[in-house]
Amino acid sequence: MNIQIRERPDAAASAGIKTAIADCDIHPARAxxxxxxxxxxxxxxxxxxxxxxxxxxxxxxxPPYPKAQPNASRxxxxxxxxxxxxxxxxxxxxxxxxxxxxxxxxxxxLNTGQGIRNQDLAAAICSAINDWQIxxxxxxxxRLKGSVVVANEDGVSAAAEIxxxxxxxxxxxxxxxxxxxxxxxxxxxxxIYEAAQEAGLPIGVHAFGFGGxxxxxxxxxxxxxxxxxxxxxxxxTALASLVLEGVFERFPKLKMVMVEAxxxxxxxxxxxxxxxxxxxxxxxxxxxxxxxxxxRDHIWWTTQPMEDPESRDHLFQTIEWIGWDKLLFATDxxxxxxxxxxxxxxxxVSDANRQAFYLDNAKQLYGIA
Numbered sequence: 050m051n052i053q054i055r056e057r058p059d060a061a062a063s064a065g066i067k068t069a070i071a072d073c074d075i076h077p078a079r080a081x082x083x084x085x086x087x088x089x090x091x092x093x094x095x096x097x098x099x100x101x102x103x104x105x106x107x108x109x110x111x112p113p114y115p116k117a118q119p120n121a122s123r124x125x126x127x128x129x130x131x132x133x134x135x136x137x138x139x140x141x142x143x144x145x146x147x148x149x150x151x152x153x154x155x156x157x158x159l160n161t162g163q164g165i166r167n168q169d170l171a172a173a174i175c176s177a178i179n180d181w182q183i184x185x186x187x188x189x190x191x192r193l194k195g196s197v198v199v200a201n202e203d204g205v206s207a208a209a210e211i212x213x214x215x216x217x218x219x220x221x222x223x224x225x226x227x228x229x230x231x232x233x234x235x236x237x238x239x240x241i242y243e244a245a246q247e248a249g250l251p252i253g254v255h256a257f258g259f260g261g262x263x264x265x266x267x268x269x270x271x272x273x274x275x276x277x278x279x280x281x282x283x284x285x286t287a288l289a290s291l292v293l294e295g296v297f298e299r300f301p302k303l304k305m306v307m308v309e310a311x312x313x314x315x316x317x318x319x320x321x322x323x324x325x326x327x328x329x330x331x332x333x334x335x336x337x338x339x340x341x342x343x344x345r346d347h348i349w350w351t352t353q354p355m356e357d358p359e360s361r362d363h364l365f366q367t368i369e370w371i372g373w374d375k376l377l378f379a380t381d382x383x384x385x386x387x388x389x390x391x392x393x394x395x396x397x398v399s400d401a402n403r404q405a406f407y408l409d410n411a412k413q414l415y416g417i418a
Contacts, residue, residue, distance in 0.1 A: 067150065068150065068403075068404075068407055068408070069150050069151075069152040069407075069408055070149060070150060070151055070152065070153075070378055070390050070407045070408055071151070071152060071153035071154070071155070071377065071378060071407065071408050071410075071411030071412065072145075072149070072151050072153070072154045072155065072378065072379060072380050072382065072390075073155045073253075073306070073308070073351050073377040073378065073379045073411055074155065074157055074255070074308055074309055074351055074353060074379035074380065074381050074382075075135075075141075075145075075154045075155060075156050075157065075193075075380070075381075075382050076120075076135050076156075076157055076158065076159055076381070076382065076383065076384065077135050077136070077141075077156050077158055077182070077185070077186055078120065078122075078132075078133045078134065078135035078136040078158075078160075078383075079133075079136060079181070080131075080132035080133070080136040080137070081132070084181065084185075085174065085177045085178065085181055088176070088177035088178075088180040088181055088184075089173055089174070089177045090173065093170060093173050093174075096170060097170075102165050102167075102170065103165065103166045103167060104164050104165055104166065104259050105164050105165075105166060105202075105230060105259050105260050105261035106164065106259040106260075106261055119133055119134070120133065120134065120135075120159070120160070120384075121384045121385055121386070122134035122135065122383045122384050122385060123383050123384065123385050123387060124385075125144075126140075126144065126382070126383035128140040134383040135382070135383045138185065138186060138189055138190060141382070141383075142190065144383075145380070145382045145383070146190070146192060146193075149380075149390050151192055152192060152408060153192060153194065153408070153411055153412060153415070153417055154190075154192050154193045154194070155194055155195075155196065155221060155222065155253075155411070155415070156182055156186055156187070156193055156194065156195045156196055157196050157224055157253060157255055157308065158178050158182065158195075158196070158198055158224070159255070159257065161174060161175055161178045161198045162174030162175040162177075162178065162198070162200055163175065163198065163199070163200065163201050163202075163224075163225075163226055163258065163259070164202075164226070164258060164259030164260065165200075168200055168202065168203040168206065171200035171202070171203065171206075172199075172200040172203060172206040172207075172210065174200075175198045175199050175200050175207075175210060176210055176213075178198045179195065179197055179198055179210070179214060179220070182195035182196075182219065182220075183195065183217075183219045187219040187220075188219070194218075194219065194220065194221040194415065194417075195219050195220045195221070196220065196221070196222050196223065196224035196253055197210060197211055197214045197220050197222070197223045197224065197250065198210075198224050199211060199223060199224070199225070199241060201225050201226065201229060201238065201241065202229065202230050202237070204237050204238055204239060204240035204241050205240055207240065207241045207244070208240040208241055208243065208244035209244075211223055211241065211244035211245055211248055211250065212244050212247070212248065214248075215244075215247070215248035215249075215250070216248070220250070221250070221251075221415035221416070221417070222250055222251045222252060222253045222306065222415065223241065223245045223248075223250050223251070223252045223253070224252075224253050224255060225238075225241070225252055225253070225254050225255070226254070226255055226256070226257055226258030226259075227254055227255065227256050227257065227258055227280065227283045227284050227287045227310065228257060228258030228259065228260045228262060228264070228283055229258055229260040229287075230260045230261065230262075231260075232286055232287060232289075232290030232294075233254065233287040233288075233290050233291050233296075234287075234289075234290030234291040234292070234293060234294030234295075234296050235290065235294065236294075239296070239299070239300075242296055242299075242300045242303050243300065245303065246300045246302050246303045249302075249416070251304040251305060251306055251349070251414055251415070252303070252304070252305045252306070253305075253306040253308050254284065254287060254305060254306065254307055254308060255308040255309055256280035256283070256284065256308065256309040256310045257280070257309075258283075264276050264279035264280075264282075264283060265279050265282060266282065266286070277354075280309065280310040280311070281310050281311045281314050283310070284307055284310035284311075285314060285318050288307065288318065288344065288348070289318065289322060289340075291305070292322065292336075292340045292343045292344065293322075293333055293336070293340070295333070295335040295336060297343040297346070297347045298335055298336060298337060298343075303347060304347060304349065304414065305347055305348050305349070306348075306349040306350070306351060306377065306414070307348060307349070307350050307351065308351045308379065309351060309353060309354065309379070309381060310354075311354050311355070311356055312350035312352075312355070312356070312367070312371060312376070313356035313358075313364075313367050315344065315348075315350065315367070315370070315371055316367060316370045316371075318344075319340060319341035319344050319345075320341070322339075322340035322341065322344075323339045323340055323341050326339055326340055345371070345372065345375075348375065349375045349376070349377055349410070349414055350371060350375060350376055350377065351376075351377045351378070351379035352376065352377070352378055352379055352388060352393060353379045353380055353381045353386065353387070353388040353393075354386065354388075355388065355393060361395040361396075361397060364395065365397070365398075373402045373405055373406065373410075374405060374410055375410070376405075376406050376410065377406075377410055377411050377414070378390065378393065378406055378407050378408075378411070390407070394406065
């Protein structure tokens, strides 16, 4: 699981890529467990010290599967001043933003208030995370933009937090996770979609989450590798629910980004949905178009992980179906399965598609000039 690190001078790192890029999946971390205290009311300090948190997943000490590095992060990403990987802006700038010429970095904080059963506590922590993103990250480096983290299982408070942040240029999207208490198309989440559409903010659906359900539809798996590929299964369920529950019909301006769950499965899911839709349209009369049309119009996809078939033609055919204008580059920094910007695309991509993929698609989606 550990990656092998080769020391190289800064000059060599700077030479890796010259083109400005957008990285649509960066994970900032808190340096200490108390780092959110300035943004939380005193009652929550006491609550956390006395009761801790009560997550849906039932495991008090982190996610269900151990990872070789803390929070699945790179060994070389520990900041020299101490703290976990991703917790130092100055080190992130030196190790990632500057040498890779990152012009836009979208922050997706994990281990937040999402997935906590106490909804008031979840809302308080999520709001604190958003204040923390501004003070520690986005106000200190204009390349970085935050994601509005919301207490996703409470649509009312989540919508209120989105409206509170609407128009704040520190944020460019709303962040949800793929594993929730119910599939994402269910009505409990609709206030989130209504508020996001109203605010003009895309919704990023990142892999992971703590809804209390196994990663697979057949129960808890044995190995971490099963969790890694299980992200795509979970994302497929979420996307099918969004389409079939009529979310995109009800919120026609809503844009969503599927983050860190691959995209090679998108065409086959759409084909299957279209086939059964032809026979079962009467069950979902609120849908006015084929499922594939909603998917192609409303969904963007990040790379990392990007499927890596033996034939690059197969990859290109998949991207052609999705649309080169719907694909966003992501590194997943500082995680161990990080994608090196200069190596992620195979040869044979046109200059126009390369420019769109690395930067222009993200700038257009997130409204960055």
